[in-house]
Amino acid sequence: MDERRTAPRMRTLLSGKIMLGGGGVIDCMLRNRSATGARLQVPSIVGIPDHFTLLIEPAGERHPVRVAWRKQTEIGVAFVDGGE
Numbered sequence: 001m002d003e004r005r006t007a008p009r010m011r012t013l014l015s016g017k018i019m020l021g022g023g024g025v026i027d028c029m030l031r032n033r034s035a036t037g038a039r040l041q042v043p044s045i046v047g048i049p050d051h052f053t054l055l056i057e058p059a060g061e062r063h064p065v066r067v068a069w070r071k072q073t074e075i076g077v078a079f080v081d082g083g084e
Contacts, residue, residue, distance in 0.1 A: 009034040016040065019053040019062075030056060037068065037078040045070045051080075 009032040018026040018040075026048065029041040042048065048070075054063045054077060065077035 009037075009039070015057045017055040017057065018042070018048060019055055020047075020049065021052070028054075031074070035079075037065070037076065040075050040077060042073055042075060044073065045075060048075060 011032050012030050014030040014033075016028045016030050018028055020026065026042060031039045031041050033039075038054070040054075048067070050067050052065060054065045055061070056063070064080040066080055067075050068078050069076040
């Protein structure tokens with residue numbers, strides 16, 4: 001399989017929140033991350049938009065992201081900026 005990522009991902013187990021534009025929140029778990037993105041485990045991909053803000057707890061990091069791929073209970077996201 002060809003590796004298409006621009007930065008290597010490291011395994012992690014961090015809690016996070018998908019911050020929706022209308023004020024809603026979806027809990028998620030970061031399964032791995034890199035300087036450019038992350039793999040999120042979610043209860044369902046239903047209702048998750050193509051762009052949102054990812055809050056990584058407990059550090060309080062916020063990253064605007066875009067969805068790169070979706071599976072039934074996982075999504076891959078790319079950070080749109082360098083984050084905080």
